[in-house]
Amino acid sequence: VDLLIQIERKSKRTLHDQVYDRLREAILAGRLREGARLPSSRALAADLELSRFTVIDAYNRLLDEGFVIGRHGSGTFVASNVAERCTGALPSGANAPVRSWSAWSDRLAALEHVPDPPGEAEIDFRHAMPDLDAFPHAIWRRLMQCESADRSLRTRYYGPAAGWPALRAALAGYLDRSRSIPCSAEQIVITSSSQEAVALIAKIWLNEGDEVAFEEPGYPRARRTFQLAGAELVPIPVDCDGLDVNSLRTLGNRARIAFVTPSHHYPTGAILPLARRFALLEWARERGALIVEDDYNSEFRFGARPIPALAGIDATTPGPRSVVYAGTLSKVLFPSLRLGYLVAPPDMIERVVAAKDALNRNAPHLEQATVAAFIEGGHFERHLGRVRRLYAERRASLIRVLHEELGDQAAIHPAANAAGLHVLVEFKTAKSTADLVAAARVTGVHIDSAASCYSQAAPSNPSVLFGFAGISEELMREGIRRLATILEA
Numbered sequence: 287v288d289l290l291i292q293i294e295r296k297s298k299r300t301l302h303d304q305v306y307d308r309l310r311e312a313i314l315a316g317r318l319r320e321g322a323r324l325p326s327s328r329a330l331a332a333d334l335e336l337s338r339f340t341v342i343d344a345y346n347r348l349l350d351e352g353f354v355i356g357r358h359g360s361g362t363f364v365a366s367n368v369a370e371r372c373t374g375a376l377p378s379g380a381n382a383p384v385r386s387w388s389a390w391s392d393r394l395a396a397l398e399h400v401p402d403p404p405g406e407a408e409i410d411f412r413h414a415m416p417d418l419d420a421f422p423h424a425i426w427r428r429l430m431q432c433e434s435a436d437r438s439l440r441t442r443y444y445g446p447a448a449g450w451p452a453l454r455a456a457l458a459g460y461l462d463r464s465r466s467i468p469c470s471a472e473q474i475v476i477t478s479s480s481q482e483a484v485a486l487i488a489k490i491w492l493n494e495g496d497e498v499a500f501e502e503p504g505y506p507r508a509r510r511t512f513q514l515a516g517a518e519l520v521p522i523p524v525d526c527d528g529l530d531v532n533s534l535r536t537l538g539n540r541a542r543i544a545f546v547t548p549s550h551h552y553p554t555g556a557i558l559p560l561a562r563r564f565a566l567l568e569w570a571r572e573r574g575a576l577i578v579e580d581d582y583n584s585e586f587r588f589g590a591r592p593i594p595a596l597a598g599i600d601a602t603t604p605g606p607r608s609v610v611y612a613g614t615l616s617k618v619l620f621p622s623l624r625l626g627y628l629v630a631p632p633d634m635i636e637r638v639v640a641a642k643d644a645l646n647r648n649a650p651h652l653e654q655a656t657v658a659a660f661i662e663g664g665h666f667e668r669h670l671g672r673v674r675r676l677y678a679e680r681r682a683s684l685i686r687v688l689h690e691e692l693g694d695q696a697a698i699h700p701a702a703n704a705a706g707l708h709v710l711v712e713f714k715t716a717k718s719t720a721d722l723v724a725a726a727r728v729t730g731v732h733i734d735s736a737a738s739c740y741s742q743a744a745p746s747n748p749s750v751l752f753g754f755a756g757i758s759e760e761l762m763r764e765g766i767r768r769l770a771t772i773l774e775a
């Protein structure tokens with residue numbers, strides 16, 4: 287029998303695992319047929335320049351698993367019907383069953399995929415990323431270590447579904463202080479991201495075919511979440527003041543939810559003025575509709591006080607409460623934490639918590655307790671103050687460098703405000719957005735296409751998101767010079 291076994295000395299698989307793997311593969315593929323005699327362990331060991339024990343180990347495992355049988359005195363033979371026994375019970379490719387997927391899964395398959403961005407680039411303008419070097423990792427590590435000594439964190443199997451009580455309380459205080467949202471800890475549910483918050487609301491509020499009014503352009507991940515829930519999306523135009531509430535009144539007459547990013551419209555950067563906030567609330571209250579307020583970048587408004595969140599106005603004006611607020615810790619702490627939260631009107635909270643419990647019980651305890659300690663210790667607001675100054679400078683640098691290096695070849699979106707962690711830039715070039723992004727990547731520069739933000743016609747010129755939070759001015763300049771070369775080519 288010519289076994290043609292290849293052994294890789296540098297492989298992470300042990301030598302006897304490799305001998306076992308190759309023999310098993312040969313048997314299953316029929317290259318070693320039923321009844322075939324395996325070489326003696328001594329001969330194979332010599333052939334492969336391995337220890338005899340290595341080969342005996344592999345043979346013993348094949349014997350235990352029934353791939354081979356040992357005949358005393360005459361050697362080791364391939365057992366009968368092995369391939370059939372291993373694969374015979376499974377239908378062959380030719381008559382494989384036709385999969386009957388759920389309507390949800392079919393909807394998911396039909397939706398345009400929002401790809402994860404590729405790995406880090408040499409000069410990374412990835413939007414939505416905070417500066418991870420600016421995060422006080424040493425404090426975080428110390429707090430986490432401290433919390434992990436708390437037995438009550440380790441001995442719980444699950445719950446509370448709404449989130450760790452200390453974190454809910456700490457966030458309630460923070461939201462009141464910084465976002466003018468007077469809420470109790472009981473109105474807060476800790477989620478694994480703001481996307482989960484949106485998904486929970488879709489789950490408890492929408493039926494298939496219900497309409498959802500959605501900013502156009504808008505946040506593709508939230509759009510997909512509603513589409514997956516079976517909702518009909520109604521695009522509502524956005525201008526330099528954010529969602530056009532007059533258009534919402536005509537187009538969104540039947541909508542049961544309006545999804546908005548009022549503090550920093552995604553992706554343009556428009557800020558919804560107070561008058562529109564009131565008009566939007568009025569629209570929702572008249573219809574018994576919900577507003578889902580995604581406040582993803584609210585912490586970063588540079589040089590001006592933030593306008594109170596819609597949820598705050600909702601809570602402090604008489605009338606039925608209509609705003610569900612979604613917040614994320616991805617930007618103010620770090621994205622791999624995967625923690626976010628929602629604030630719901632008091633009469634809705636029980637349903638939200640029940641949905642969270644039914645779907646995935648609760649967010650991880652240790653991380654929640656660490657964030658609570660981070661907020662309670664004053665580190666959160668101190669960190670926020672520091673990065674707010676840093677990001678304000680970086681945003682100013684980016685705009686200056688874009689202007690100096692690209693002149694009128696690149697225009698910042700007219701709705702942009704001094705806020706958030708990215709700017710939307712339109713390029714004057716005949717290249718498509720995809721070509722520009724790909725060509726930049728080849729030169730080691732990562733920029734994000736804004737194409738997936740548009741459900742209707744995207745602008746004819748390439749529209750690109752530039753994240754600025756984690757890049758020094760020097761690197762920005764180098765990256766933008768490389769883009770200038772691409773534009774000239």
Ligand SMILES: Cc1ncc(COP(=O)(O)O)c(C=O)c1O
Nearest residue numbers: 414479480481505552582614616
């Ligand atoms: C509009 C918008 N909302 C929310 C988020 C935060 O999402 P998550 O909490 O899933 O990290 C992002 C992140 O990029 C975003 O762009």
